[in-house]
Amino acid sequence: MGADKKHSIARFLMPTTSDPLPTYALPPFKESENAELSARIEAVRQKWGERLVILGHHYQQDEVIAHSDLRGDSLGLSQKAAASEHCRVIAFCGVHFMAETADILANRPEKLQDRGGERVSVLLPDMAAGCSMADMAEVDQVEAAWSELSEHVDTKKIVPVTYINSAASLKAFCGRHGGIVCTSSNAESVLRWAFERGDRVFFFPDQHLGRNTAMSMGIDPAEMPVWDPYADFGGGNEAAELQQSRVLLWKGHCSVHQMFTAAHVAQFRQQYPQIKILVHPECPREVYEIADEAGSTAKIIDVVRQAPAGTQWAIGTELHLVNRLKQEHPEQEIHFLSPVVCMCATMYRIDLAHLCWTLENLDAGTPVGTIEVDPEIARWSLVALERMLELS
Numbered sequence: 001m002g003a004d005k006k007h008s009i010a011r012f013l014m015p016t017t018s019d020p021l022p023t024y025a026l027p028p029f030k031e032s033e034n035a036e037l038s039a040r041i042e043a044v045r046q047k048w049g050e051r052l053v054i055l056g057h058h059y060q061q062d063e064v065i066a067h068s069d070l071r072g073d074s075l076g077l078s079q080k081a082a083a084s085e086h087c088r089v090i091a092f093c094g095v096h097f098m099a100e101t102a103d104i105l106a107n108r109p110e111k112l113q114d115r116g117g118e119r120v121s122v123l124l125p126d127m128a129a130g131c132s133m134a135d136m137a138e139v140d141q142v143e144a145a146w147s148e149l150s151e152h153v154d155t156k157k158i159v160p161v162t163y164i165n166s167a168a169s170l171k172a173f174c175g176r177h178g179g180i181v182c183t184s185s186n187a188e189s190v191l192r193w194a195f196e197r198g199d200r201v202f203f204f205p206d207q208h209l210g211r212n213t214a215m216s217m218g219i220d221p222a223e224m225p226v227w228d229p230y231a232d233f234g235g236g237n238e239a240a241e242l243q244q245s246r247v248l249l250w251k252g253h254c255s256v257h258q259m260f261t262a263a264h265v266a267q268f269r270q271q272y273p274q275i276k277i278l279v280h281p282e283c284p285r286e287v288y289e290i291a292d293e294a295g296s297t298a299k300i301i302d303v304v305r306q307a308p309a310g311t312q313w314a315i316g317t318e319l320h321l322v323n324r325l326k327q328e329h330p331e332q333e334i335h336f337l338s339p340v341v342c343m344c345a346t347m348y349r350i351d352l353a354h355l356c357w358t359l360e361n362l363d364a365g366t367p368v369g370t371i372e373v374d375p376e377i378a379r380w381s382l383v384a385l386e387r388m389l390e391l392s
């Protein structure tokens, strides 16, 4: 087991989401029964107590959520774990960029000073749990776009804004260039902040969140060219389009939320005339603009919680969250807004076997899946994150 374990550790220590994802064997106990894995996970939790915090993202499968100390969205989870006085290890059942954010916030300079220099370790139970949206905006592509843009507009007057669903290297780019991070809850206030500081915004990596937010603020879609990093020139735009832009949208999307269509909305409305359509702002414009309500994961949960019993909902967000809302709100009639399965396949990679394997290696002193952001990248990411946090 010793040599095998060393080999596995080397393969799992992958520094950024932009690196090619490795192929590797599942943990040796992958086939173990869930009950046995749960007991083993709980044994490590008991032993480590408050020193270990397991974070479960809302899109995570139920078996994993059952072992989580906290359930929530990526920023909220990272903030809560970072605020914990006793936490020394975070096991993040989410995706790579979330673990990076947790590392940055838990090991910010003042926290390290309070702990006498002791770091909080952040573990991702499967290093192949990346985010397809974050991977669509690699920092080298962004740097190249910025440089090419400088031939057409004054980049000093562009404020880069990145959605929190992005690699730490892109957050750091925004920090270095006077930019900021946003979430799906605060994107509008962040854009207002940005327009107080520049003539235009370059929004990464989710074109849908950028477009939906900017259009809600009254910005004309004609002033929002999409920058395609694979186009030969100007991101696929004429110089005049770039010069007239107010919001440049990076050509990225969430592969889960991209799947919902206006035809799905029409089908539900035809079948259930009273139904309310509730979607996440990562959905395409054609869906967002005809929905009854839209908002972040937190808002979706809140809207369902506060609705009168008997309300019919078709919800356009990740499948595990919708199924959990169905279980937790039997007083509502909840449907998933698609006939096809839209789940976050990378997050789904984290199962009980990976969580158990991660915790037992931690306990054995051979940690696997450690996420430690490069100090310079962490420093500049924190600048962009703090600009956002100061807004709230």
Ligand code: SF4
Binding pocket: 059, 095, 130, 131, 132, 133, 134, 165, 254, 255, 256, 257, 318, 344, 345, 346, 347
């Ligand atoms: S749901 Fe979409 S944005 Fe969220 S982690 Fe999965 S791929 Fe990324």
